[in-house]
Amino acid sequence: MLIHIYISRRFIAHLDIKPAQKFYFRIFLLVNFFGIIGYMLGRYYIDFPNWLYFLFSLPIGVLFLLFCTAIIYDISRAILKKTKLSKKRRDFFKRSLDISSLALASTLSAKAIYNASDIKLEKVEVNIKKLKKSYKIAQLSDIHIGGLIDKAFMKDMVQRVNALRVDLVVITGDLVDIEIKRARDILAELGHLKSTYGTFFVAGNHEYFHDIAKIIQTLKGLDIRVLENENVYIGNEDEGFNLAGVYDVFGYRTNTYVPDINKALSTLKESPTVLLAHQPRYIDEVTDSVDLMLSGHTHGGQLFPFMFLVRLQQPYISGLHQHNNELQIYVNKGTGFWGPPMRLGASSEITEITLVPSKL
Template sequence: MRVLLFGTIFLIIFSLLCLYISKRFINKLDLKPKYKKYLNYFLVLNLLGVLGYLVFRRYPIIPNEIYFLLSVPIGIIFLLFSTSVIYDILKYLINHSSKDIKRREFFKKSLDITALLAATSINAKAMYNARHIQIEEVKIKIKNLKESYSLVQISDVHIGGLVDKEFIASLVKKINLLKADVVVITGDLVDTNLKYAKAALEELENLKSTYGTYFIVGNHEYFHGIENIIETMKSLNIKVLENENIYIGKENSGFYLAGVYDRFGERYGEYKPDIKKALENTEDFPTILLAHQPKFIEEIPSTSNIDLILCGHTHGGQIMPFNLLVKLQQPYISGLYQHNDTTQVYVNKGTGFWGPPMRLGASSEITYINLISN
């Protein structure tokens, strides 16, 4: 029922976006009627693609080429809507900038050409960005850390559809080249029925690091059978941190790595986060917490001994200007923040993508973190 409700609302929203694009952008262009008609047909085709994506997103049984054609329209419509809003504003300014009709017509035609070229190039650039993962190197000073450690973080991979076995195999190779001491996966790893994700997940068993790979669930794991996902991860020799911690490093010179369930567990009714339990007996050494959502910071007591929190969830906004909406819901979007005197927060922009294979203003990311003494 929840899936049906989400799909219906999602489709209604995108239908309204398409209506705005058609009325306020396409139909206002200085083009022949037949070309406007073709552009409107293209818009309807994209809306049908959104419908197809909603049908197949949970069960990616179609070839990746078709899945790509069904998922891209979400990003195309969103970026066309953003372009349409800017076009609307600029058109208004042109109409009120001069009394000279010929001058206004010249600026209007220039705007039409620029808007069409911009919409095309921005969509192409966004698709290119999603398939090129960047290594983000960060140095983070940790108080009382006696020895330096390297840590690789990936997050929000969203296995399913285009993020398949080949994608994960390539990702594993990139991570292994970094020769990290620790690898952490901060949630939203699986975004499809487990039977379709299993082949890709098995590639993660090839991850190499000095002290192992650690995983926490994100909100999307709750949608696809969280218990079975956790058990599958454990079978791959990946440690799942379930409101618990583990000591990492050499004796007397390491740190505690803690992890909690996602906040969505409160709504789900099971697998609820418990920060008190996760931090038990971590007073003697520096502590790093894995928490999927940056907003979890609100549930952590100000007196806690956490030195660093590693998060994901936001995708850095994934497609501008969606990052502005994300900021209304999450306190931190991407990168490193000093939350208070004792705690820093790092938010990974996401290693994969949700929905359209597109990113604009927020690259796909593997984070390579050097933990050094303060």
């Protein structure tokens, strides 16, 4: 509500438009506010039709972009007041600012909605020391089943992954974001994933909100290997790699399903190690025995400039990074989205990661 008030008083009130237009703009803000309430109800309590849920989902993203526009407008208007220009020139620049601000908010909102429907395939090659042969991994993350992430979405995603013909599929958390009884039919589509060594999963923070025990049990029933502070060996003897996984750091708050890196890395074979951990900030607990960490959680910021706030909490936002001499990390921007079906400056992705023997 405070953001709505700010937009009304610091943006709408100063626009050089007719009083009737300002009135309709404020009505739009009011509808936006109730849309956000509708979204929260649909997310957790009421099973709305998809078309209605879509309409309720938009206001959060639209509000965020309007708020950012209002801040830029407010600052620009203050600077314009300080400039030594004639009244005629100042009025001209003020009208230009009004028009460009409204156009910017409208254009960015439309572009963000369009971007959310476009899941890009990101191809990444990672050099791994002591690896003896190449392996291809499909990484999915932050799908957030619920609302607009439905059975049709999952079916299309599974088909795209299967077309890659990978050695294994990994899902790095935040898969389910509704009650498990509402998600089971959608999750069943994951049973159609095809790869040489199977599908592997680690919990994200949102799993803790929706009965993590039942989610894990359901995934195991789909023949998905859930890595619970443990590791498995991928590949033939002496030419494969260790795949380890830990619970999310949210477990520290609940004192249940707590991540344990020492347990996850116990009894490793003398081969490279890939670790699945939902949040990039868990990298501070990772030992030198890990060669590559795969994470998600950040959504790449999802809506610019939100990634600057995410950067305050997470050391990496997206892409491949060399953390130290031994350890690399890849952060998936999310295959789905949370909240509004909008993305700006951070596309949804399916990641095809090829592990290759290092030439060094």
